Amino acid sequence: MKGGSINLSKKLRKIILSMIYPFILLVIVILFIFGYYIVKYKQITHNVSVSSAFNIDFKSSIDLKMYYYTIGNKQQTTLPISDVEDAITLAESLKETTYRKESIKALQNILEYCSNLKKKMRMIAETKDYDNRKVQLENNIYVLTMLIQGKMSDYIYYEAGYMASLEKEKTEYIKLVMALTCIILLGTIMYLLYYGLRFSRSITVPIGELCENVKNVGDGVFAIPEVNSNYCEIDQLNTGIQQMATRIDALLENVKEEEKMQHMMHLQLLQAQINPHFLYNTLDTIIWLVETEKYGDAVTMLTNLSMFFRGILSKGNDIINLEEEINHIHCYLDIQQVRYQDIMEYSINVPEQLKKIKVPKLILQPLVENALYHGVKEKRGKSTITITCSDQGEDILITVVDNGIGMIAEKLNFVKNSLKNSERVGFGLTAVHERLKLYFGGSYGVDIHSEYGVGTTVKVQIPKEFEQK
Incomplete structure (x- = not known):
């Protein structure tokens, strides 16, 4: 067996795998792209849903609770600090899954406004004069809740825009993947045509030569040529036929x-x-x-x-x-x-x-x-x-x-x-x-x-x- 010979089954596996690998790679790329966009969509959808629910009742709830607290209504005897803390927690959690700069900036503004809002609430609590408390309520609390609500609306707007850009980007990637699929499919077909014919010829030609050698041995011609091949199975057949011809010739010479x-x-x-x-x-x-x-x-x-x-x-x-x-x-x-x-x-x-x-x-x-x-x-x-x-x-x-x-x-x-x-x-x-x-x-x-x-x-x-x- 020649040193450079390879096994036919290994060659077939190599050809099959060389066709499968591009498609496996393509599937991995497709799954990665779709997985990436699914995760992104899920994050954005969650962010928009949570921020929308927050935006619906945050201002009205805080304003009402602070009004009752300011006028001394028994329905609200404590500052609604916990509501603001919840808003801060929400904004910080949104920042962890937010990637667009404008959206992150809006969340940062919300956190700053919420921090300021807590300070203004405590100022009202420390103010004893009713009229001053009313002025602080209108000039500070209402303004800050309005700003927080506005920034949250901005955040929702930016995230919705980001979702639209992701949709457009996903469409472009899908077009690219389809084009790549067509190219790989065409390349595979050309590969099969070229290497398939070449592979079949690399088998049929030496087998035909082996058959001719066997015919010559049967006719009494023992000086048969070597059959060159890159496959160990054909090399083994060639070696066996060569040895058979040599031994038959030697036996005949011994008889003569x-x-x-x-x-x-x-x-x-x-x-x-x-x-x-x-x-x-x-x-x-x-x-x-x-x-x-x-x-x-x-x-x-x-x-x-x-x-x-x-x-x-x-x-x-x-x-x-x-x-x-x-x-x-x-x-x-x-x-x-x-x-x-x-x-x-x-x-x-x-x-x-x-x-x-x-x-x-x-x-x-x-x-x-x-x-x-x-x-x-x-x-x-x-x-x-x-x-x-x-x-x-x-x-x-x-x-x-x-x-x-x-x-x-x-x-x-x-x-x-x-x-x-x-x-x-x-x-x-x-x-x-x-x-x-x-x-x-x-x-x-x-x-x-x-x-x-x-x-x-x-x-x-x-x-x-x-x-x-």
Whole structure:
């Protein structure tokens, strides 16, 4: 599957959501606008209703009560201060839900007049002369209540005007929303036409190519072209058809050329020794080095990786010089040391006179990989992998030693029994053991010694001279 491929169902959801989102946003905007105006209307309607009820009887009520109080009528023996306080409370509550400047100013005037009215009431209460009380009633009380009533009328007038302006503003917003709806609807239709055709073509064209590839495979043509697509489902189909064509071709070639079967088995055996995570991690490390602008380190690592795979290929030869095998291990460990420099060191000691001895390729890399992943990585702190080649007369002894975590006795016995019974264990360990026995006989192979907490030693003994079968 390609890195940039996407899922068809996700693509469909994306298209559907890209059509729904504008309408959801439009609905939210509409609800917000109407909610805003509903709240405003409710506030203004309440303000006008309350202020109108106040304006109907405030002046007449206060004037009458103050008249009775002034003339000394028994119906009103106290000042109607509480009525004025109620008016002040009403004006202050209206200010909390009033937004127009003129209306707020009118309410402020009412509060000032009410405050003055209370003062004038107390002045009448403090005046004993009847005539002066009458004059104060007419010149102060009646005038102030008239002013309060007038300002409340002004407030009602301003609020009614504000209501009319809100109505006009709401109408303009509705027109705008309708225009926006038409634009979004038209854009959605155009989007569906464009992306719908494009989406259908992006599916039908590669499917048609896949069908053509299947037809070619049925006709015996196995060299089929890759089908490019942005969708993982089609990529999976393409990969499956490619693999099917490759396998059918390989099977037919095996039937036609029986003599190549052993070579293919050897090649698959060599490839099986390579841990795919090594390649993934190496490439990830190279990408990280490039991203951090460590170009020199990235080039060095790429060079080692190239030499590593060149050593794997070895021009198709299965038997190489010991020097080439050691160079291959150098490349492998140099690559790994970039990633595990904090926990791994290594040393290689090969006498010059042994470098031209012929050995099967890739017999050391699985052993070193085992030492790294099962020994060094499992131990806290830094460990060392040591590779030594020594002359043993007719044979050479290659030793891979690590002072990593080692193995407990039960695990060591399990590994030894697995090698003895040709059971798969470790990273290619059994494959190396079996190849050595295949090339040199049953007395050769891999010998392992390990102690938990101390480390592991793997010995490989190879004759200096042998005839390749």
